[in-house]
Amino acid sequence: MGLDPDRLERIETWMDRYVQDRKFAGSSLLIARDGKEVWFNATGLRNVEDGLPFERDTVARIYSMTKPITSVAVMMLVERGLFTLDTPVSALLPVFSKMSALIPGAERIDQAERCATPTIHQLLTHTSGLSYPFNPGVLPREMDERKIIFGPRQGRLADMVDQVAELPLAFKPGKRWEYSVAIDILGRVVEVVSGQDLDSFFRDHILGPLGMSQTGFSVPEGTGDRFASLYTPVAGNAMDLNAAREGGETLRLTDRHGASPFEAATLYSGGGGLVGTIDDYMAFVEMLRRGGICENARILGPATVDFMLHNHLHGDIASMGPQSFAEQPMDGMGFGLGGAVVLDPARARCPGSVGDFSWGGMASTFFWLDRAQDMSVVFFTQLSPSSSYPARAELKALVQAALVP
Incomplete structure (x- = not known):
């Protein structure tokens, strides 16, 4: 399938080294080409405290890798003619009818x-x-x-969206690129337009047809201890990207099976609320690679998927004056609908194909879709924040180096 076995072993060594160095407790990686699995590896532990291995059926928090799924849900409604991309959000959510933005230099x-x-x-x-x-x-x-973060136990989605609408914007719409809770707002749009809560819409129209039975806003029933623990190398909040690193414990436990808010979610976060397995997420990525179709149904039309995977910015993200954290590099990277798009691998400083589509999650999970190589890659681990180590760039370089004619 066009991958060098000796070079694939380098990936296994890299994964083992991250575990040995106590950067990740455990991880798994799945690679497919032309719809066929070509490589899988899992290493380390999903639960350090109980010594449980990180396995193929381990359930993990995918956080922002929920965003591409919500973006697909939005485009499904667009395909039905229920609104357009130029529709003001206030036409669907009246709570956003009177908007304001901070003035330049506001304190x-x-x-x-x-x-x-x-x-x-x-x-x-x-x-x-x-x-x-x-x-x-x-x-x-x-x-x-x-505390506007759309956590799984923070009440209901509609109420959190109302809190967002009470605040001014950081800048006038269209002026900059800034990573945001926008996809959570779109999750509420899906609810209002479809008449279903986001959990039900996902199950009926995306997760169910794709066979993603182990994915949801709450840890699936019967999962038991397959739900991985979440670790952090920071002393404070695991979601604080600006927290100072200390020379102490690099795998501090921050959330685990039996005491996790993800075991009974009340708020369905379209921006970061899903948990699931690596095979489930590969089914979603493969649907995109195949142009919106799966074994049981067509999720989106091929023209819509192609539209989503193109850059929708005027240039790269860096040219949009970002002042925020992002899950990806900004130079040489555009942004489509639900993920980043490689415009220039050299400027992005990582080997790859022009048009690669990717995104990651706060717990260091990552996926990318390379249509030029007919390749889909999904990586799972559970360490927050995702900015802790350059794992994504290292992994992509390793996989690209294994590709042979």
């Missing part, structure tokens, strides 16, 4: 002026003016104080 949250309402397209591409609590700036600080 307080009340220093704002009226502005246009973000469109569905601006929400999909993170150019809406929304933000995340872990970004720098006035709006993120206010979001952090109000």
Whole structure:
């Protein structure tokens, strides 16, 4: 299948080294080409405390790898003619009818002026003016104080969306790129337009048809101790990207089976709420590679998938003046609908094909889809924050180096 066995062994060595160095407790990697599995490896532990191995059926938090799934849900509704990408979000969620944005150089949250309402397209591409609590700036600080993070046990999605609508935007829509809770807002759009809660819509229209029975907003029943523990190398909040690293424990336990909010979620976060298995997520990536079709159904039309996997920015992310954290490099990387798109591998400083589509999650999970090579890759581990180590760039270089004519 065009992969050098000796060079694949380097990936296994790399995965083992991350475990031996106590960077990751455990991990798994699945590679497919032309719809066929060509390599799988798992190493280390899913639960250090009980000595349980990281295995193929391990259930992991995928956090922001939920975003591409929500983006697909939005495009399914667009395909039905229920709204367009230029529709203002206020037409679907009236709570966003009176929008304001912080004035340039604002130092307080009340220093704002009226502005246009973000469109569905601006929400999909993170150019809406929304933000995340872990970004720098006035709006993120206010979001952090109000604990607006869309956690699995933070009430209901509609109520959290209402809190977001009470705040001004960080900038006027379309002016910058900033990683944000925009996809959570779109999750609420899906609920309102479809008449189903996001959990039900996912199960009926995406997860069910794709056979993703081990994926959901709550850990699936019968999973038992297959749900992996979450670790962090930081002393404070595992979601704080700016927390100082210390020379102590690199695998500090922060969430585990039996005491996790993901075991009974009440808030369905379209931006980061799903848990699932590596085979389940590969089914989703393969659906995109195949142009929207799976064994049991067509999820999207091929033209829609192609549209999603193209760059929707004027240039690369770096040219959009980002001031936020991102799961990917910004130079030489555009942004499609639900993930990043490689525009120039040299500027992105990582081997790959022009058009590679990818995204990752806060617990260091990662996927990419290379249509030029008919290749899908999914990597699972459970360490937050994902900025702790350069694992994604290292992994992509290793996989690309294993490709042979």
